[in-house]
Amino acid sequence: MPKLTLKAAVAATALMAASSASAQDTFDFDQMTPDQQAAFGDAVRSYLLENPQTIMEAVARLEEMEAQQQVAVDQSLVDTHREALLDDGYSWVGGNPDGDFTIVEFMDYRCGYCRKASPEVAELVEQDGNIRLIVKEFPILGDASMVSSRFAIATKIVAGDEAYGQVHDALIALEGAPSEPVLKRLAGTLGLDGDAILAEMDSDEISGRIAETRALAQAMQISGTPSFVFGDEMVRGYAPLAAMQQIVAQGRATQ
Template identity: 30%
Template sequence: MQQANDAEAVSKAAQAPSPDAEALFTPQQEARIGEVVKAYLLKHPELLIEVDQKLQQIQYDEQITAMTAAALQHQDALLNDKSVPSIGPADASVVLVEFFDYQCIVCARQAVVMQSLMKNNPQVRFVFQEWPIFGARWKPSFNAAETGLRIWQQKGGDAYMNYHNALFATGHTEGALTQKDITAAAGKTKLKGKESDMLTILSRTDILAKNVGFQGTPGIIVMPASGATADKVTVFPGGAVESMLQQAIDKAAAPAAE
């Protein structure tokens, strides 16, 4: 009986993994591998740059995926708010939405691109979301946005675009914009109302921009006017050259695959 018990104990011991069974390398081997890897990376530092670039691309792709989903979630607010400037056919199948600040130097460069894009795509509706993110630092940023909204609501699209383009044409950004610039861009337009009348709209735009995931200006979204799906939406968290925006418009306008 004792022999049988001993045999069973030996069998169980053989089947049970030892504490070191999962260790592929000894501590000495692991240390040596670390030294080899370190030496190799020091000799080929370009690999670290490649890994960093890959990581940044993964993070960017994840950001765009999240922002695209957010744009779809908030598409009614993005596309159908009558209180913000909207230029182009009411029945357009594609809409481009831009969040911008008149003090933003990248937005000023983007304005030139937008003018060309609008000329070449009269079938697209362009929505201009006044987002004065520099207003707390430079008051003219807020005043310019407020004036733009009032011109849009009281005088319409043509008057708004004249003001919009004239203000960016001054080249006065990053704190250089003045009330004189704003008054000159508005021209002889007689406006009614006060800044407080626009606070609700500007606050709503601020919330919307942040809900989509934008952290600064410009922020651009291109999407179908209705029936949008993730594969038809393009988000640019920053400026974009005309060719990229045109590709986004063409993608949004393309018929759905059967």
Template identity: 30%
Template sequence: MTFLSPRHNRTRLLPTLLATGAMLAATAGAGRAADAQASFTPAQRQEIVEIMRNALKTDPTILSDAIAALRSNANAAQQNAARSALESHRGELTAPTATDGVLGNAKGQTTVVEFYDPRCPYCRKVLPDLDRLTRENRDLRIIEKVIPVLGQPSLIASQALVAAFVQGGQEGYFRMQGVVMNDSVQPTVERMRTLATQAGLNATQLVSDMNGAKVTSILQANMELARAIGLDGTPTFVFNARQIIPGAVSYDDLKKAIAQNH
């Protein structure tokens, strides 16, 4: 078996090492049951190990290059999976449901979906930027989907927001959002009762609806869609079902992504 020198043709050596490593990993687990002709001999495996060891001693950057290549491949695979998921759920990500809060132009052609947790500090911080974006872009609509991912307090706050929508539609939802997202007190059912009163809603009805079938089904649908697109944190933004940006993001980055996915 012929191998390249570790001092030369590093661009070609890297994929060779990665491929060899993959073959060794495969033969280690399956070689005992495979055809002997398809396996390396012990002497060949030892030769491979020695060459890899010497290559890493001579040029340690090979390892960092290999790690970078593996990360790049993982990122590419993740992006491909994300694109596939977005395409599969395009309808759900480009048109609001009857129970989604919508900022901006409800009939706008540029759609951003925000998945958010009302207890998430980054979700709270980005609210003024979302308002600003919809003021500046009259063709923009931002669909808000509440997902409780931060434990029981988040679930209580999320239930209250959806119950506010069930009771008062868009207006009731945004009034409740205004008090919930600016409240520093730990969410409890009684606290939601107080905030509902502050928002001008029927507090008794809201508390009753929080654990009702309609609120539960809305939150479950939001969570199922979030899982389907591989969401792993809040906030997460989806732009015209083409691009996902997870986590905290600046006003300028949001504006740029909106322009790119118009």
């Protein structure tokens, strides 16, 4: 794993340099003569060979620092874009609209991990009873994703929030391609006007909503699905039910 080895070496060298600097206030590698730099390099190499665990300790510490920095960046992004996240005027709101804790999910109907997360998110919301769930349509996996999102958004515009919720659940479980006949049949099984929904799919209104959500995701450095905002905390990727329950509990404790 060359990348890890390089990262470990850099981190370990920095750790050694920092230790030396604390012992000698005047330590400055750039001010050393070539012979002194070579001697220092040999000393670091010798130390690491004799104490290889230092490499992994340094890598672990570096990753911890990077994680802490990412948390701070994510919290800043959530604060900056809170209004767009929580009240864009068009995203579907499920669960308890008056709940004391909000989860925002950026999802794609053709995403395997979104499909895996869907029943667990639903169970979390149902068991808790006090979670407000906001769904951001973020189709990034090709034409089938875009068609599915357009159909879902068109359903919300034509038939309302309850119909959207039904179509959302059906699309996340749909195995085949979302062709026009399939979507029309799906609408029919739910008692919806498939022709009206299909006619709305290519509207400028839907294009604008998808474009706005894409811009929001880009601004928040979200490039994959599912991506969540639990209160003030961002979670990039799938999290199992137990982990989500813990995140919600911790989030409530800090509100």
